[in-house]
Amino acid sequence: MNSERADEMRSDINEIENNELPEETGIYMLFNDAEQIYYLGTATDIRARIAGHRSKLLYHKHTNRMLQELFDTSNVYVKVLTLLPHVSKKELKRQELIIKDVLENVLNVPLINRKRR
Secondary structure, X not given: OOHHHHHHOOEEOOOOOHHHOOOOOEEEEEEEOOOOOEEEEEEOOHHHHXXXXXXXXXXXXXXXXXXXXXXXXXXXXXXXEEEOOOOOHHHHHHHHHHHHHHHHHXXXXXXXXXXXX
């Protein structure tokens, strides 16, 4: 994938309009300029969830300190990985764990999510 195409697939969290994001259930990722640090998340309404992240980050109130530091020191981008409009919350979490496992253990992508038990 060339870098021009990759740039088309990401949106700066400060510049994306809420109406550009889906109001559907799915899995999304937040990451930095160099695409080296990632936060993986799920939401039943991606638009509302990203708006929540943006608000907390802008007011320096995000509970994930690493994500807040990333936002404070570089651009943070949003990428919707997949939409899953008809899945249960339990299945959504299962899908997130599968993607998280592949990212961390197969692709060696560093995630800054809190560890789940």
